[in-house]
Amino acid sequence: MKHTISVLVENEFGVLARVSSLFSGRGFNIDSLSVAPTNDETISRITLETRGDEQILEQINKQLNKLIDVIKVIDFTDGSGVEREMALVKVTAEDESRAEVLRIVDIFRAKIIDVTPRSYTIEATGSPVKINAILELLRPLGLKELVRTGPVAIGRGSKGWKG
Amino acid sequence: MKMNGARILLECLKLEGVDTVFGYPGGTVINIYDELFSFKEIRHILPRHEQAGTHAADGFARATGRVGVAIATSGPGATNTVTGIATAYMDSIPMVIITGQVPTPLIGNDAFQEVDIIGITRPCTKHSFLVRDVKELATIIKKAFYIARTGRPGPVLVDLPKDVQIAQTEFSYPESIELRSYKPTVEGHPKQVERAMTMLLGAKKPVVYVGGGAILAEAAGELTQLCDLLGVPVTTTLMGLGAYPEDRPNALRMLGMHGSYYANMAMTYTDVLVAVGARFDDRVTGKLSTFAPHAKIIHIDVDPTSIKKNVRVDLPIVGDVKDVLARMVKEAQAHPEKVALFTSAIEPWLAEIAGWKAKHPLTYKHAAETIKPQYVIEKLRELSAPDAIISTDVGQHQMWTAQFFTFTKPRTLLTSGGLGTMGYGLPAAMGAQAAFPQRQVIAICGDGGIQMNIQEMATLVQNRLPVKIVILNNNFLGMVRQWQELFFDKRYSQTCMELPIDYIKLADAYGAKGFRATTTEEVAEVITQGFAHDGPVIMEFMIAREEKVLPMVPAGASLNEMVLNA
Numbered sequence: 001m002k003h004t005i006s007v008l009v010e011n012e013f014g015v016l017a018r019v020s021s022l023f024s025g026r027g028f029n030i031d032s033l034s035v036a037p038t039n040d041e042t043i044s045r046i047t048l049e050t051r052g053d054e055q056i057l058e059q060i061n062k063q064l065n066k067l068i069d070v071i072k073v074i075d076f077t078d079g080s081g082v083e084r085e086m087a088l089v090k091v092t093a094e095d096e097s098r099a100e101v102l103r104i105v106d107i108f109r110a111k112i113i114d115v116t117p118r119s120y121t122i123e124a125t126g127s128p129v130k131i132n133a134i135l136e137l138l139r140p141l142g143l144k145e146l147v148r149t150g151p152v153a154i155g156r157g158s159k160g161w162k163g
Numbered sequence: 164m165k166m167n168g169a170r171i172l173l174e175c176l177k178l179e180g181v182d183t184v185f186g187y188p189g190g191t192v193i194n195i196y197d198e199l200f201s202f203k204e205i206r207h208i209l210p211r212h213e214q215a216g217t218h219a220a221d222g223f224a225r226a227t228g229r230v231g232v233a234i235a236t237s238g239p240g241a242t243n244t245v246t247g248i249a250t251a252y253m254d255s256i257p258m259v260i261i262t263g264q265v266p267t268p269l270i271g272n273d274a275f276q277e278v279d280i281i282g283i284t285r286p287c288t289k290h291s292f293l294v295r296d297v298k299e300l301a302t303i304i305k306k307a308f309y310i311a312r313t314g315r316p317g318p319v320l321v322d323l324p325k326d327v328q329i330a331q332t333e334f335s336y337p338e339s340i341e342l343r344s345y346k347p348t349v350e351g352h353p354k355q356v357e358r359a360m361t362m363l364l365g366a367k368k369p370v371v372y373v374g375g376g377a378i379l380a381e382a383a384g385e386l387t388q389l390c391d392l393l394g395v396p397v398t399t400t401l402m403g404l405g406a407y408p409e410d411r412p413n414a415l416r417m418l419g420m421h422g423s424y425y426a427n428m429a430m431t432y433t434d435v436l437v438a439v440g441a442r443f444d445d446r447v448t449g450k451l452s453t454f455a456p457h458a459k460i461i462h463i464d465v466d467p468t469s470i471k472k473n474v475r476v477d478l479p480i481v482g483d484v485k486d487v488l489a490r491m492v493k494e495a496q497a498h499p500e501k502v503a504l505f506t507s508a509i510e511p512w513l514a515e516i517a518g519w520k521a522k523h524p525l526t527y528k529h530a531a532e533t534i535k536p537q538y539v540i541e542k543l544r545e546l547s548a549p550d551a552i553i554s555t556d557v558g559q560h561q562m563w564t565a566q567f568f569t570f571t572k573p574r575t576l577l578t579s580g581g582l583g584t585m586g587y588g589l590p591a592a593m594g595a596q597a598a599f600p601q602r603q604v605i606a607i608c609g610d611g612g613i614q615m616n617i618q619e620m621a622t623l624v625q626n627r628l629p630v631k632i633v634i635l636n637n638n639f640l641g642m643v644r645q646w647q648e649l650f651f652d653k654r655y656s657q658t659c660m661e662l663p664i665d666y667i668k669l670a671d672a673y674g675a676k677g678f679r680a681t682t683t684e685e686v687a688e689v690i691t692q693g694f695a696h697d698g699p700v701i702m703e704f705m706i707a708r709e710e711k712v713l714p715m716v717p718a719g720a721s722l723n724e725m726v727l728n729a
Binding site: 009010013014017018021025055058059062063065066068069070071 | 281282285286289290291293295310342343344345466467468471472
């Protein structure tokens with residue numbers, strides 16, 4: 001099962017390497033990863049997607065907590081968080097498909113951020129499910145290049161990190 | 164007062180109570196060595212190889228319970244420490260390793276003797292620091308010692324660039340340290356401790372299974388108190404040997420691949436298993452799917468990642484083993500009537516175990532014509548001081564030591580259990596002897612492992628460290644040969660050492676003394692002479708060449724599928 005996990009870490013030299021080498025060294029998967037500082041500049045927040053059964057997830061959680069620089073680990077899989085992801089998509093947009101691409105962009109409340117006579121570049125934001133849906137529709141029209149951020153997540157209401 | 168980084172490092176070490184360091188000079192630590200030249204509060208021991216220096220710091224730490232300290236220069240000096248660091252990491256030994264690094268502006272430039280030692284050691288250190296500003300140095304050293312010794316202990320590496328050693332700043336050492344991201348759990352949950360006692364006292368066939376964590380936590384006293392109060396059978400892992408006296412009637416001795424038949428049978432039929440500071444290593448459990456199939460498992464460990472990593476656990480207690488055991492003792496003392504019921508309820512179980520013990524004790528066949536290695540170990544126990552410290556390398560001699568020495572005190576066996584490092588024994592003994600100049604320190608080695616760090620003979624002689632080296636010589640890499648005999652149709656690929664070495668001459672060349680026994684009658688005499696000699700000694704025993712370590716659970720088999728005679 002897929003899990004989205006937030007890892008709050010000391011904003012220090014080499015922390016990302018510690019987290020990523022923990023995953024590779026112990027044979028855990030990382031499907032996506034994003035990192036940036038938080039409102040507290042001494043803390044960085046890593047959001048990563050991983051998968052495994054209950055026992056593996058328990059180990060991932062414990063092993064992350066064991067790293068000296070990790071302050072808190074939050075697993076959002078129980079629906080306690082809101083997830084958003086951004087994708088930049090370059091699609092073929094020539095005579096017959098130009099209007100169709102625009103319609104899809106409109107339906108998904110995405111944006112065209114670059115236009116050439118033969119292509120559109122689209123910025124789409126939403127839950128990973130929504131991003132997958134728009135990609136499904138764009139793919140047959142000629143998907144030339146795709147960049148995804150991987151999800152970031154935040155706790156709903158009072159849930160999550162209280163720094 | 165203003166000081167340079169090198170001096171600050173030494174002042175910090177002194178304030179951490181460090182009186183002995185093991186280190187090797189070089190270009191990027193030359194400033195530290197210049198300060199050390201006139202710094203009399205710290206004894207510096209110069210090994211002949213950085214790996215040995217790191218093992219010596221490890222042996223020092225295991226024997227004393229204090230943090231071991233090693234110093235190495237950048238590049239090859241640093242990479243030579245890696246095996247020593249990994250050895251300490253696998254056995255959770257508190258160490259601080261200081262490595263020199265090229266000056267900060269050169270980092271990343273492939274400078275002379277530059278290596279990313281933080282990157283190389285990331286998977287085998289508890290934590291590591293690169294010091295980029297001399298102002299951070301004192302705090303980093305404080306953190307390094309704090310992290311190394313608290314929670315589940317482990318090695319911490321501090322990479323110290325040359326320019327930081329030269330830079331000057333005001334020195335002040337923080338009195339205490341708080342890390343918001345590192346707060347090891349110390350107290351076990353009181354309700355869980357209560358539940359554990361209820362579960363244990365309800366058992367008909369209990370076993371206490373003790374690992375190195377009990378020794379690391381200085382919990383041998385509490386452990387012994389609890390087990391003696393309850394009369395419960397106790398088995399220890401290789402790392403746990405000495406945590407509970409092996410000469411007590413309820414001691415089941417070591418379990419696992421080369422453990423006793425009765426310990427492994429007890430594990431197979433137990434109904435409540437109490438794991439104390441142990442991590443269910445594959446050499447202990449055998450086949451996981453058939454491990455302790457009838458048992459409810461209580462697991463006490465300071466490291467939550469150890470719990471439920473390999474086996475299911477019915478009752479986890481995260482906390483300091485010493486604290487948890489002390490509270491279990493209190494619980495037991497508060498309910499003498501329950502304890503009395505328990506001790507009578509487990510009588511049939513103790514009788515069953517006694518049956519297994521009588522049927523297959525740990526034993527070996529004496530032979531008139533050759534020296535049996537097990538006999539040498541028994542004689543060493545008999546003739547050594549009661550508080551002697553034993554170190555080993557890895558292989559057959561290590562298992563014979565574990566099986567036949569009979570350990571009764573914690574911190575008297577120094578052995579690489581997790582990583583299984585050949586070449587560990589001699590330098591570890593060196594570290595222990597530096598810590599305890601008056602105690603008897605015996606390095607038991609095979610003829611394979613001794614060659615891996617034999618150069619440390621020079622360190623022993625130079626520093627007047629009277630380590631007694633025992634070589635069980637079968638002119639084979641015996642453990643691998645044993646596997647080849649049993650599982651590879653006696654195809655002894657690259658396990659015969661071919662060239663016999665004259666260890667008496669070798670000892671002589673280093674300015675030490677050598678003795679050799681080739682017959683069983685000579686064994687006791689050689690040991691007596693070796694122990695009596697004032698200084699480092701090699702005692703070589705020409706043992707039965709194809710003797711095997713038995714009993715044995717073949718890799719991947721269940722604990723009750725032991726090979727008893729082969």
